[in-house]
Amino acid sequence: MSSMMKIERIQARILDIPTIRPHKFSFGAISRQSPVIVQLWLRNGATGFGEAATIGGPSWNEESPESILHAIESYLGPALAGQDASRFEALLQRMDAVCKGNHFAKGAVEMAAVDAVSRTLGVPAWSLLGGKVRESMPLAWTLASGDSAKDIEEAEAMLAARRHRVFKLKIGARAAADDIAHVGRIARALAGRASLTVDINQAWDGNTARRHLPALVASGVTLIEQPVARWNVEALRALTAALPTDALLMADETVCSPQDALQLAQQRACHVFSLKVAKHGGLVRTRAVAAIAEAADIGWYGGTMLETSLGSAASAHVFATLAGRDHGCELFGPQLLVDDIVSTPMTLRDFELHFPDGPGFGVDVVPERLDRFDRARQGLQAVHVDLGRNSKAATAVKD
Numbered sequence: 001m002s003s004m005m006k007i008e009r010i011q012a013r014i015l016d017i018p019t020i021r022p023h024k025f026s027f028g029a030i031s032r033q034s035p036v037i038v039q040l041w042l043r044n045g046a047t048g049f050g051e052a053a054t055i056g057g058p059s060w061n062e063e064s065p066e067s068i069l070h071a072i073e074s075y076l077g078p079a080l081a082g083q084d085a086s087r088f089e090a091l092l093q094r095m096d097a098v099c100k101g102n103h104f105a106k107g108a109v110e111m112a113a114v115d116a117v118s119r120t121l122g123v124p125a126w127s128l129l130g131g132k133v134r135e136s137m138p139l140a141w142t143l144a145s146g147d148s149a150k151d152i153e154e155a156e157a158m159l160a161a162r163r164h165r166v167f168k169l170k171i172g173a174r175a176a177a178d179d180i181a182h183v184g185r186i187a188r189a190l191a192g193r194a195s196l197t198v199d200i201n202q203a204w205d206g207n208t209a210r211r212h213l214p215a216l217v218a219s220g221v222t223l224i225e226q227p228v229a230r231w232n233v234e235a236l237r238a239l240t241a242a243l244p245t246d247a248l249l250m251a252d253e254t255v256c257s258p259q260d261a262l263q264l265a266q267q268r269a270c271h272v273f274s275l276k277v278a279k280h281g282g283l284v285r286t287r288a289v290a291a292i293a294e295a296a297d298i299g300w301y302g303g304t305m306l307e308t309s310l311g312s313a314a315s316a317h318v319f320a321t322l323a324g325r326d327h328g329c330e331l332f333g334p335q336l337l338v339d340d341i342v343s344t345p346m347t348l349r350d351f352e353l354h355f356p357d358g359p360g361f362g363v364d365v366v367p368e369r370l371d372r373f374d375r376a377r378q379g380l381q382a383v384h385v386d387l388g389r390n391s392k393a394a395t396a397v398k399d
């Protein structure tokens with residue numbers, strides 16, 4: 001069997017898919033996503049797909065669609081040619097030997113290998129990842145238009161359609177007092193009908209966070225994500241210790257490797273990990289980070305890098321297998337994009353995302369859609385985050 005599972009070829013390409021509206025972060029706004037889609041062929045004729053999405057080029061962390069494509073084409077793909085695709089850990093070790101870091105790129109390749117092997121065996125990917133313990137999860141939606149009235153209108157529509165009742169607000173681009181007022185307006189409008197979380201995406205220093213987190217909790221926010229820089233574990237520790245008991249502090253950018261997870265656990269520097277397949281470097285390593293969460297009595301959240309239905313379904317497969325205490329998920333990337341690359345996306349019903357079964361990740365990529373959004377075919381340039389007039393970077397230049 002294993003010679004049948006040998007990797008014949010790996011190909012990657014960048015897609016550019018517009019978002020349904022600008023999505024604003026503390027560091028700028030995006031109006032398109034540029035996922036890298038990997039296709040992997042086995043000698044047995046089976047094929048699998050993987051995805052790595054970044055946000056605003058390399059604005060979220062060091063990796064960009066271009067760096068991911070380059071790492072796969074020049075290093076990871078050649079290192080894996082002829083290898084047994086079913087030996088996932090061995091593939092990771094080989095990729096680590098030829099390429100330091102580059103977790104997003106490795107994650108996309110490993111995802112394609114898991115898909116191809118699952119399809120060869122005719123089984124769902126979750127069965128190779130430990131077996132599933134859940135069929136669905138509550139699905140959050142991010143309100144990030146930058147305008148309180150528009151965000152409230154959007155939330156009302158989501159509630160009426162029974163799609164989402166957990167809303168994550170992206171803050172940190174404006175003065176903290178303006179953000180607190182924005183969160184307060186939305187909290188009052190949705191009181192008793194929805195829960196609210198905020199993601200500051202590293203925008204605050206420790207003192208700003210210490211001063212403003214109590215007001216966020218007082219207005220009803222129950223989960224606070226990455227308020228300070230990813231290196232600032234000491235501030236995360238102090239904020240976690242001081243947070244009123246109604247709310248939890250969640251690490252995102254700080255928790256990538258199992259070693260990051262262990263450090264946060266040892267220092268009790270958060271209550272929850274946001275798990276994301278891309279930043280952990282694949283499905284297998286997502287499980288390694290989740291194991292540390294469980295052992296340390298830290299909760300987990302099913303995070304997203306705003307992937308298409310492909311990367312979202314792959315994430316759903318690993319989230320389906322995890323033990324420990326979960327705090328819902330945010331695999332809403334497909335709903336934020338104007339179009340999709342699979343024939344039938346995952347089902348969203350009664351505020352829950354229903355996880356697909358297999359074979360593979362249980363979603364089928366439509367080749368013509370890949371062609372339609374292919375950056376090379378569209379002749380588009382690299383995506384840049386829009387620094388806009390609200391951003392600190394733009395203000396700093398003006399000042």
Ligand SMILES: O=C(O)C[C@H]1C=CC(=O)O1
Nearest residue numbers: 142199201304305306330
């Ligand atoms: O969590 C992030 O930092 C990235 C992403 C996830 C949801 C969203 O709106 O942005």
Ligand SMILES: [Mn+2]
Nearest residue numbers: 199225226252
């Ligand atoms: Mn985040």
